[in-house]
Amino acid sequence: MYVCNCNALTEKQIREAIAKRPRDADAVYRYYDCQPQCGRCVCEVREMLKQAREAKAAA
Numbered sequence: 478m479y480v481c482n483c484n485a486l487t488e489k490q491i492r493e494a495i496a497k498r499p500r501d502a503d504a505v506y507r508y509y510d511c512q513p514q515c516g517r518c519v520c521e522v523r524e525m526l527k528q529a530r531e532a533k534a535a536a
């Protein structure tokens with residue numbers, strides 16, 4: 478499933494980027510040498526980052 482249609486980034490790709498560069502949403506896009514275009518996906522990427530941080534903190 479695509480999270481970012483503009484850059485053709487799937488949920489799996491976003492999760493991989495978060496695992497490697499969990500700093501912020503910009504780092505996720507830079508991981509794939511792209512940047513937000515329309516910006517619709519940014520909230521979802523931020524939410525995925527938040528969930529990853531919470532999961533890591535709970536571990």
Ligand code: FES
Nearest residue numbers: 481483514515518
């Ligand atoms: S859907 Fe990601 S920038 Fe447009």
